[in-house]
Amino acid sequence: MTALEHLLAHQHQTEALAQIAGRLGWDQETVMPRGAAAQRAEEIGALEQVLHARRTDPRLGDWLAAIDDGAQDHVTRAKLREIRRSYARAMRLPDSLSAELARVTSRAQGIWAEARADNDVAHFLPALEQVLALKRQEAAALSQGGEPYDALLDDYEPGATAASLAAMFDRMRPRLVNLRERIMGSGRAPAGITGHFAADHQLQLSRDVAERFGYDFRHGRIDKAVHPFSSGSGADVRITTRVVENDPFNCLYSTIHEVGHGCYEQAVDPAYGLTPLGQGASMGVHESQSRIYENQLGRSHAFTNWLFTHMQHLFGDAGAPNADAFYAAVNRVHSGFIRTEADEVHYNLHIMMRFDLERDLIAGRLHAADLEQAWNARFARDFGVQVDKPSNGVLQDVHWSVGLFGYFPTYTLGNVYAGCLMQALRAAVPDVDAGLAAGDPSGATAWLRGALQRHGRLNVPAQTIENACGFAPHEGPLLDYLDAKFGALYGL
Amino acid sequence: MTALEHLLAHQHQTEALAQIAGRLGWDQETVMPRGAAAQRAEEIGALEQVLHARRTDPRLGDWLAAIDDGAQDHVTRAKLREIRRSYARAMRLPDSLSAELARVTSRAQGIWAEARADNDVAHFLPALEQVLALKRQEAAALSQGGEPYDALLDDYEPGATAASLAAMFDRMRPRLVNLRERIMGSGRAPAGITGHFAADHQLQLSRDVAERFGYDFRHGRIDKAVHPFSSGSGADVRITTRVVENDPFNCLYSTIHEVGHGCYEQAVDPAYGLTPLGQGASMGVHESQSRIYENQLGRSHAFTNWLFTHMQHLFGDAGAPNADAFYAAVNRVHSGFIRTEADEVHYNLHIMMRFDLERDLIAGRLHAADLEQAWNARFARDFGVQVDKPSNGVLQDVHWSVGLFGYFPTYTLGNVYAGCLMQALRAAVPDVDAGLAAGDPSGATAWLRGALQRHGRLNVPAQTIENACGFAPHEGPLLDYLDAKFGALYGL
Numbered sequence: 001m002t003a004l005e006h007l008l009a010h011q012h013q014t015e016a017l018a019q020i021a022g023r024l025g026w027d028q029e030t031v032m033p034r035g036a037a038a039q040r041a042e043e044i045g046a047l048e049q050v051l052h053a054r055r056t057d058p059r060l061g062d063w064l065a066a067i068d069d070g071a072q073d074h075v076t077r078a079k080l081r082e083i084r085r086s087y088a089r090a091m092r093l094p095d096s097l098s099a100e101l102a103r104v105t106s107r108a109q110g111i112w113a114e115a116r117a118d119n120d121v122a123h124f125l126p127a128l129e130q131v132l133a134l135k136r137q138e139a140a141a142l143s144q145g146g147e148p149y150d151a152l153l154d155d156y157e158p159g160a161t162a163a164s165l166a167a168m169f170d171r172m173r174p175r176l177v178n179l180r181e182r183i184m185g186s187g188r189a190p191a192g193i194t195g196h197f198a199a200d201h202q203l204q205l206s207r208d209v210a211e212r213f214g215y216d217f218r219h220g221r222i223d224k225a226v227h228p229f230s231s232g233s234g235a236d237v238r239i240t241t242r243v244v245e246n247d248p249f250n251c252l253y254s255t256i257h258e259v260g261h262g263c264y265e266q267a268v269d270p271a272y273g274l275t276p277l278g279q280g281a282s283m284g285v286h287e288s289q290s291r292i293y294e295n296q297l298g299r300s301h302a303f304t305n306w307l308f309t310h311m312q313h314l315f316g317d318a319g320a321p322n323a324d325a326f327y328a329a330v331n332r333v334h335s336g337f338i339r340t341e342a343d344e345v346h347y348n349l350h351i352m353m354r355f356d357l358e359r360d361l362i363a364g365r366l367h368a369a370d371l372e373q374a375w376n377a378r379f380a381r382d383f384g385v386q387v388d389k390p391s392n393g394v395l396q397d398v399h400w401s402v403g404l405f406g407y408f409p410t411y412t413l414g415n416v417y418a419g420c421l422m423q424a425l426r427a428a429v430p431d432v433d434a435g436l437a438a439g440d441p442s443g444a445t446a447w448l449r450g451a452l453q454r455h456g457r458l459n460v461p462a463q464t465i466e467n468a469c470g471f472a473p474h475e476g477p478l479l480d481y482l483d484a485k486f487g488a489l490y491g492l
Numbered sequence: 493m494t495a496l497e498h499l500l501a502h503q504h505q506t507e508a509l510a511q512i513a514g515r516l517g518w519d520q521e522t523v524m525p526r527g528a529a530a531q532r533a534e535e536i537g538a539l540e541q542v543l544h545a546r547r548t549d550p551r552l553g554d555w556l557a558a559i560d561d562g563a564q565d566h567v568t569r570a571k572l573r574e575i576r577r578s579y580a581r582a583m584r585l586p587d588s589l590s591a592e593l594a595r596v597t598s599r600a601q602g603i604w605a606e607a608r609a610d611n612d613v614a615h616f617l618p619a620l621e622q623v624l625a626l627k628r629q630e631a632a633a634l635s636q637g638g639e640p641y642d643a644l645l646d647d648y649e650p651g652a653t654a655a656s657l658a659a660m661f662d663r664m665r666p667r668l669v670n671l672r673e674r675i676m677g678s679g680r681a682p683a684g685i686t687g688h689f690a691a692d693h694q695l696q697l698s699r700d701v702a703e704r705f706g707y708d709f710r711h712g713r714i715d716k717a718v719h720p721f722s723s724g725s726g727a728d729v730r731i732t733t734r735v736v737e738n739d740p741f742n743c744l745y746s747t748i749h750e751v752g753h754g755c756y757e758q759a760v761d762p763a764y765g766l767t768p769l770g771q772g773a774s775m776g777v778h779e780s781q782s783r784i785y786e787n788q789l790g791r792s793h794a795f796t797n798w799l800f801t802h803m804q805h806l807f808g809d810a811g812a813p814n815a816d817a818f819y820a821a822v823n824r825v826h827s828g829f830i831r832t833e834a835d836e837v838h839y840n841l842h843i844m845m846r847f848d849l850e851r852d853l854i855a856g857r858l859h860a861a862d863l864e865q866a867w868n869a870r871f872a873r874d875f876g877v878q879v880d881k882p883s884n885g886v887l888q889d890v891h892w893s894v895g896l897f898g899y900f901p902t903y904t905l906g907n908v909y910a911g912c913l914m915q916a917l918r919a920a921v922p923d924v925d926a927g928l929a930a931g932d933p934s935g936a937t938a939w940l941r942g943a944l945q946r947h948g949r950l951n952v953p954a955q956t957i958e959n960a961c962g963f964a965p966h967e968g969p970l971l972d973y974l975d976a977k978f979g980a981l982y983g984l
Binding site: 013024033 | 542
């Protein structure tokens, strides 16, 4: 066997084991008996140790040194790009730091949950300090120049930098704040949906809509979980949802969001299965799929028209007097503290403040002890509202407790990418609204599959978007879309 | 770290990974999307390769050589006994043979399924010949003297030999054949149960009965599967069942059977978790628990009295006119071709013929080409009935296609052990029937937990039974129990 063959065979087994780790995560959040948690931690720990040993196996270095990437076809070169990247990162991280991070974040997550329940920031601060110290060490170990935050960001969005994101976010913020203020001053306050929507009918609707958006149940399934997520690649891609009986949009739009993630994974070329290319290109590109399914398609006027009629049939009452009121309810803009409940206008403002704060935390410009004050001041400025309690403010997200620094901006990057893709999609599929109005998004999803999803991780994130859209991604299309949609809804 | 510490730490990780492999098996049979089978095979293959490498790691040999077992406490000695045994077996098997067996049996299972569906023995024979040739090689590689079959048997029931089993079976057969003939000649033919029993009520009943028998849902769950099984050890022990709407006993007694397996695993001392002792002592001892729960307890007159009333409440009609007719229906003895549907009288006759045939196949005294004829002749002799088609005869069981030679006898060994345990249980818990009649088997299951289950694999199988019973296991108690129970039922 050549070095390349050895390398790819080794990688194949590693990818297969990584799929198993993902499946255990799914199991834990959906079907695992409650009393199995401690044993499961041991099992996952053992598997992670195997994966770590494989990812830092010194033979990888020997094989990689013996391979001339330039002599390979473009698919193999892409595989090598990913393997080289992952190996370099793994080798720069001391084993002791990885182990310490796992230990500290596992503990910090529990403390965060207690602190949030008690609205007690001080209880969380020592744990946050510990996590931050380790993440700064990690950033220093991984950094290849540039600011340390970039090294963390690179784990979720290869090629992105804090400076370029900050510049883009600074261009977006004034328009978003302005749009928000005009909406709030419009005097219009559409009603939300009202009524009771039986759980089993909600799940039936979700399954139906998932199929309409192209989710393939031969290679997937939907279960309930406390926090909806998607999991797995290739032939086994599972999603979860949740049900709130007086709010059917919670279940439905959670499902459409996860269906976007799931369809992306299901659509990747099977030839890339169990290779480094057999998954979404990045967190940002992944989020572009979940967001375009959920928002640009799922919350469109055309699709909500169909949904209104369909829900009238299913539940007897869709919770709104007519299709226009229903559309307004689906897209209601309202002030709120919680990111995960935010509408399309507010959502990115949430992300931008988290990005600025976490970037300052990693750089050491902001200390954990000053975080709450910084959060509340910034929230008042961007949202025009005073935070009432830490669980509605700095303690609302799990991310920092588990060490996810550099992850937040990929949500807004996903929205920006979704804006670009929707512009390109409208050009390529002129009758997209006719399909949506008939409850049939297949024209849109077929285009996304062909233009983007099937390529998996063949190209780096920004290139993946540019190849699909025909132009380099930028924030313009998203902002124009939001102005147009909410301008019409609020008569601005 | 000492050699012992290294060894036990290595073993801990191996046991954790083995639990993961078991969980993947559960997933595959219960929740896995149908289209995921090929990818799952890759995933399991990767994990099995990791496990194989760990079980044949040459450091095991170094550590074991450096340890003085006699200087250790009795629990550590038991762990070392199991690790030495497993390592010695793993080292005697050439890697190429293991790989070839995995490949050939995977293929043979598919061919067997086709052959059974088509009643075409000839279609299966070449695959069976291949499996047999490899199993003979395996037996030769593993054999430590004695007949080769013993080396295969030892994988499922350490310490058992073909000669000792054959001697016991030869003592049992005349009494069983005689009992069968007297029942068939008794002129009594009790009616089966009749009616329709809604699937969700059957599952509700099964969950209720599972809890009554001590199954702990904090550390387990029940799902549906085509072939019921139990899976996992320690804190995560899952069972499955199936539902046939006109035969509630199928679901109920499958469940109680698997509950016996599951309770055994759940009861093992948590201190043995993720060690070689943290599981049942052998297949035979495991089967003793599933059988005593299912038969000696679950099909007892006392418990069926409670069950009759309980099912009347749940279904409106228990399918029999009174409790005695219900008891007779539960324990109806009837001729039949299929092992898995056999009653307590016929079941062991099925096993004994399989044991004799597979022992001859491995020894080369019987050729695959002559197997069907040998099966049919033997069936006519022991059961008094001519086999009508191969799917009711030699093609009915999956075992041989997947290489499970030496497994069948552990079913009857389990019944023999269950007979011994029931005799000891009656002496230790005199009011066992009063509990069962109230739908409360906890007196019986508490005794089994304390006398046997909690010890896991601390002792070898026969010693495990002897410690619980106070006498060395033998076939007498089972045969006496069957004579008494069915003598009374059939007025013999």
